[in-house]
Amino acid sequence: MSSTARLDDGSAATETTVVPNGELVGSSAPASALTNGEHSPNTGRPLLGCCGRPACPDPAKIRTSDADSLAVLERVRRFGANNVSLDEREALRKTTFSNWEHSEYQLFLYLRQMYIDLRFPEQFNFDLETLENFLYDVFRHYNRVPFHNFHHCFMVAQMSYALTWINSLSEIYSPLELFCLLTAAICHDLDHPGLSNHYQRKAKTVLALRYSDASPLENHHLATTFRILSNPSCNIFRGLSPSDYLKAREAVVRLILATDMSRHHEIIEEFSALSGQVDFGNAGHRELLLRLLIKTSDVSNEARPFPTADRWIDCLLAEFFNEARLERSMGIEPLPTMDPEVVRKPQSQCHFISTIALPLATILAGVFPRIRDCYIGPIQKQLDFYSSVVRAETRDSKTAAEKLNNGDEEATTQETTL
Ligand SMILES: Nc1nc2c(ncn2[C@@H]2O[C@@H]3COP(=O)(O)O[C@H]3[C@H]2O)c(=O)[nH]1
Numbered sequence: 001m002s003s004t005a006r007l008d009d010g011s012a013a014t015e016t017t018v019v020p021n022g023e024l025v026g027s028s029a030p031a032s033a034l035t036n037g038e039h040s041p042n043t044g045r046p047l048l049g050c051c052g053r054p055a056c057p058d059p060a061k062i063r064t065s066d067a068d069s070l071a072v073l074e075r076v077r078r079f080g081a082n083n084v085s086l087d088e089r090e091a092l093r094k095t096t097f098s099n100w101e102h103s104e105y106q107l108f109l110y111l112r113q114m115y116i117d118l119r120f121p122e123q124f125n126f127d128l129e130t131l132e133n134f135l136y137d138v139f140r141h142y143n144r145v146p147f148h149n150f151h152h153c154f155m156v157a158q159m160s161y162a163l164t165w166i167n168s169l170s171e172i173y174s175p176l177e178l179f180c181l182l183t184a185a186i187c188h189d190l191d192h193p194g195l196s197n198h199y200q201r202k203a204k205t206v207l208a209l210r211y212s213d214a215s216p217l218e219n220h221h222l223a224t225t226f227r228i229l230s231n232p233s234c235n236i237f238r239g240l241s242p243s244d245y246l247k248a249r250e251a252v253v254r255l256i257l258a259t260d261m262s263r264h265h266e267i268i269e270e271f272s273a274l275s276g277q278v279d280f281g282n283a284g285h286r287e288l289l290l291r292l293l294i295k296t297s298d299v300s301n302e303a304r305p306f307p308t309a310d311r312w313i314d315c316l317l318a319e320f321f322n323e324a325r326l327e328r329s330m331g332i333e334p335l336p337t338m339d340p341e342v343v344r345k346p347q348s349q350c351h352f353i354s355t356i357a358l359p360l361a362t363i364l365a366g367v368f369p370r371i372r373d374c375y376i377g378p379i380q381k382q383l384d385f386y387s388s389v390v391r392a393e394t395r396d397s398k399t400a401a402e403k404l405n406n407g408d409e410e411a412t413t414q415e416t417t418l
């Protein structure tokens with residue numbers, strides 16, 4: 001396996017751009033405004049946010065280090081061949097899979113196994129060395145952030161893979177369409193800086209400027225994907241005919257852009273417009289369902305067994321709260337859904353599950369009924385659990401308020417008597 005140089009190290013960030021309101025973007029911008037591939041040059045000085053405080057998180061700290069990457073590579077090489085057992089391969093096809101018991105090199109090998117078990121290398125003419133190079137570059141381009149990291153990449157890919165088997169998607173989709181689904185799932189959050197599109201726009205980051213505020217992160221994940229693929233030694237698309245390559249590129253672009261949650265309602269409306277008349281012979285319908293499948297995989301934390309899901313929600317909230325604190329320090333109003341002053345986990349999860357995750361899965365179950373037990377079932381259980389916590393909290397606070405009121409009344413009565 002050959003490794004490739006990290007992309008664009010330190011390049012774009014050396015520019016300083018004055019944006020219309022006079023703020024500076026570039027080397028004087030908060031470090032966190034610069035995603036990997038756009039790091040401020042190492043001047044030896046701490047990078048400062050516009051408020052004069054050290055910017056957080058420092059990109060140099062979130063980047064997966066060469067030492068970490070090489071350690072994973074070394075273990076993949078050492079344990080690579082035939083290391084995934086039949087039991088593990090079976091487990092990978094289920095929605096109950098948990099990442100937490102596995103180290104990164106194992107997750108790497110599992111991703112490799114998914115391509116092998118779907119017979120993509122022989123169908124699309126690439127060898128295992130190219131696949132490993134590709135996965136290695138993917139691994140290195142996920143950052144050490146609480147949520148949008150390589151483990152999240154793995155879990156989204158694994159859910160797409162499980163849904164592929166559970167719903168026998170190979171009877172409906174061409175191998176190329178499924179190849180694109182798995183590859184898009186793996187690449188869908190590449191080089192995520194742990195700061196959302198809200199931050200990118202409000203802080204006027206390099207990415208927001210580059211993509212004119214339109215899905216800055218997702219466009220960056222895509223650009224990173226195709227830069228990795230532009231290296232011949234990593235290019236798992238290199239055996240495709242020119243027309244298949246164009247189809248694959250278009251499919252991956254549409255799939256990754258679909259993971260921007262600001263497009264959620266638009267995609268749901270697109271599906272509603274079909275009025276239940278899904279035609280698998282229609283390429284547009286099939287493609288829309290692939291977008292729903294990748295979205296369902298992206299928001300599938302709560303479809304996992306409770307301990308797995310719970311840890312993921314804590315990771316997500318940790319990332320949200322980091323962002324909200326950074327935004328406050330920069331004078332940006334955080335989104336209420338990310339603000340530690342506002343968010344309570346049970347309420348937040350009730351809201352997310354009942355407005356996003358469950359309706360999305362319910363739509364998909366109309367087309368793929370086999371997800372009812374293995375995906376909707378656990379999500380519904382989580383919703384019931386969080387709802388009961390919210391109800392108990394409401395009861396407790398009512399009782400406390402009543403006690404307080406009664407206490408006040410008693411005190412008032414005593415005062416009057418005296
Ligand atoms: N509040 C909440 N948000 C979630 C949950 N799962 C996914 N999301 C959000 O949905 C988004 C989907 O795209 P991302 O992976 O970029 O980031 C994800 C989170 O912002 C969840 O369980 N709770």
Ligand SMILES: [Zn+2]
Pocket residue numbers: 152156188189259298
């Ligand atoms: Zn994601």
